[in-house]
Amino acid sequence: MSYNVVKFLWAGRLSYGAGLRLQKTLSNYHLWKEENHNCNTLVLLEHYPVYTVGIRDKTYTEQDEEKLKDLGAEFYKTNRGGLMTFHGPGQLVAYPILNLKDFKKSIKWYVCQIEEMIIRLCAQFDIYAHTSPDTGVWVEDRKICAIGIHGSRYITTHGLALNCNTNLEWFDHIVPCGIEGKGVTSITEELNTNVTIRDVLPLFKRAFENQFHCLLLDCTEEESSKLLKDATNHELRL
Numbered sequence: 512m513s514y515n516v517v518k519f520l521w522a523g524r525l526s527y528g529a530g531l532r533l534q535k536t537l538s539n540y541h542l543w544k545e546e547n548h549n550c551n552t553l554v555l556l557e558h559y560p561v562y563t564v565g566i567r568d569k570t571y572t573e574q575d576e577e578k579l580k581d582l583g584a585e586f587y588k589t590n591r592g593g594l595m596t597f598h599g600p601g602q603l604v605a606y607p608i609l610n611l612k613d614f615k616k617s618i619k620w621y622v623c624q625i626e627e628m629i630i631r632l633c634a635q636f637d638i639y640a641h642t643s644p645d646t647g648v649w650v651e652d653r654k655i656c657a658i659g660i661h662g663s664r665y666i667t668t669h670g671l672a673l674n675c676n677t678n679l680e681w682f683d684h685i686v687p688c689g690i691e692g693k694g695v696t697s698i699t700e701e702l703n704t705n706v707t708i709r710d711v712l713p714l715f716k717r718a719f720e721n722q723f724h725c726l727l728l729d730c731t732e733e734e735s736s737k738l739l740k741d742a743t744n745h746e747l748r749l
Contacts, residue, residue: 515613516549519716519727520735522556525742527587527598530558530606533742534668537608541666551613553719553727554606557708558598560584560681565591565659582684591659591669595685601677601697603708603715604670611665614723618662622646625671628722629656632673635714638701645693653696673715675699675708 522533533554540550562579564587576586584599598604611621629648633640633655640648640655648656656673674697682695698706720727730738 515725517725517727518552518730520554520730522554524557527558527561529742534606538666538668541610552608556604560599562597563587563589564595591661596657597681598672601675603673603675603711606670609667616665624722625658628718632718650696653694655696675711676705
């Protein structure tokens with residue numbers, strides 16, 4: 512079996528806008544270098560507090576937006592799938608910027624792979640997680656991992672957010688992912704012991720390699736420095 516090489520970038524804690532700029536840069540690499548298969552990149556990071564809505568969510572007014580901002584969070588409308596969610600410290604966010612032509616040309620397949628990967632990862636913590644008719648990964652009726660992606664010409668952006676030791680009170684101010692009557696949880700909440708992003712990071716990387724039959728290679732120091740400098744210093748141009 513042949514393995515794809517996927518570059519790995521740990522981006523640390525970034526604003527959501529910087530995360531968008533980083534994704535834009537990496538997705539452009541695919542468009543500019545279509546024959547270069549080394550453009551596939553997995554970005555892992557955590558965000559400062561931010562509420563985001565997907566392309567289908569038209570329910571939030573400017574007043575709602577201002578109320579959320581008053582909590583100390585940013586607010587972004589995005590081109591990903593899914594509805595309203597929260598990102599913040601203690602939540603491991605993954606942005607796989609992949610050309611699915613190198614894997615399987617199916618967005619549905621890709622989402623299923625992400626769900627299966629997170630279920631297996633949770634099992635390593637003795638947490639029984641599962642899928643449901645609602646997107647994401649669940650523990651009973653509590654969402655532990657949100658998924659929202661965008662695909663263009665089989666190039667993926669956005670991704671998933673796994674609650675490690677996130678402050679779940681941030682979710683009290685919204686209907687998470689637009690699903691009434693269900694809650695959110697975290698690895699820490701389920702185990703009743705503090706589990707940090709740093710604890711989960713090596714397990715996540717191994718799970719990604721196994722699920723997508725790839726080899727993760729760290730970005731060089733020069734590559735990482737340039738990508739993060741561009742993401743944090745430049746205005747977003749969509």
